[in-house]
Amino acid sequence: MAYANAAFAALADPTRREVFERLAAGGKSVGELAQGLPVSRPAVSQHLKVLKEAGLVTQEAEGTRRVYHIDPNGLGALRAWLDQFWAQALEAFKAEAERQGEEGE
Amino acid sequence: MTGLIQPAPVRRSIDVKVSQKRAFEVFTGSIGAWWPRSHHIGGAEMKSITIEPREGGRWFETGEDGVECDWGRVLVWDPFGRLVLAWQIDAQFRFDPALTTEVELSFTPVGERQTRVELEHRNLDRFGDKAEQIRGQIGAPGGWTKVLEDYAGYSAD
Numbered sequence: 001m002a003y004a005n006a007a008f009a010a011l012a013d014p015t016r017r018e019v020f021e022r023l024a025a026g027g028k029s030v031g032e033l034a035q036g037l038p039v040s041r042p043a044v045s046q047h048l049k050v051l052k053e054a055g056l057v058t059q060e061a062e063g064t065r066r067v068y069h070i071d072p073n074g075l076g077a078l079r080a081w082l083d084q085f086w087a088q089a090l091e092a093f094k095a096e097a098e099r100q101g102e103e104g105e
Numbered sequence: 106m107t108g109l110i111q112p113a114p115v116r117r118s119i120d121v122k123v124s125q126k127r128a129f130e131v132f133t134g135s136i137g138a139w140w141p142r143s144h145h146i147g148g149a150e151m152k153s154i155t156i157e158p159r160e161g162g163r164w165f166e167t168g169e170d171g172v173e174c175d176w177g178r179v180l181v182w183d184p185f186g187r188l189v190l191a192w193q194i195d196a197q198f199r200f201d202p203a204l205t206t207e208v209e210l211s212f213t214p215v216g217e218r219q220t221r222v223e224l225e226h227r228n229l230d231r232f233g234d235k236a237e238q239i240r241g242q243i244g245a246p247g248g249w250t251k252v253l254e255d256y257a258g259y260s261a262d
Contacts, residue, residue, distance in 0.1 A: 096139035097131040
């Protein structure tokens with residue numbers, strides 16, 4: 001599962017992982033998530049923002065509530081992994097290209 | 106299906122301090138030198154990676170044991186500005202001939218000996234079958250929880 005593991009860079013923070021695990025059990029609002037967590041609602045919102053940017057969770061409006069879910073297709077994790085992977089690969093490419101320089105021209 | 110999410114393509118860009126021609130040459134011809142060695146699919150350690158320089162060419166890895174493993178193929182070979190590769194590696198990092206996602210590279214000169222390399226990895230919805238399996242594991246014993254535990258072990262390494 002090395003491929004999936006690497007998708008979870010956004011989950012390195014233990015509180016964020018806790019938020020994600022709670023969402024894995026079912027959709028929840030920020031208020032519901034904050035209950036029982038030793039952090040403030042704004043902090044929970046901040047964690048959700050990071051998880052959303054990583055493509056790991058999505059947000060839906062249910063009436064006046066905003067409910068967060070983990071990506072139901074599981075593609076978010078894959079996408080997050082690829083995004084991180086290509087960033088790393090391109091950095092490595094740049095380093096090699098600049099190391100080789102214009103030799104061979 | 107309700108709630109179907111079309112994942113956006115992954116887009117990345119980097120500026121490299123070499124000419125467009127050189128950037129293209131190193132990307133394709135020296136891929137074995139820069140590719141992160143932790144990411145390969147063969148059973149043995151990776152010895153080299155080859156992108157055959159033509160449309161329809163193979164993209165494959167050669168292991169230290171001499172075994173070749175396909176990764177995909179060349180869809181567009183347009184030196185020195187554009188390259189499109191078929192990425193046929195699934196979510197378990199195995200070659201799957203039935204899966205084709207596209208990785209497009211463009212190489213644009215942005216100054217003397219400076220090139221912008223833009224990457225787009227698209228058709229990510231085609232990973233859908235595998236994603237379906239992942240979804241089936243959500244909430245199941247050993248599902249996401251197991252993945253997260255694995256992750257915690259991985260990041261602690």
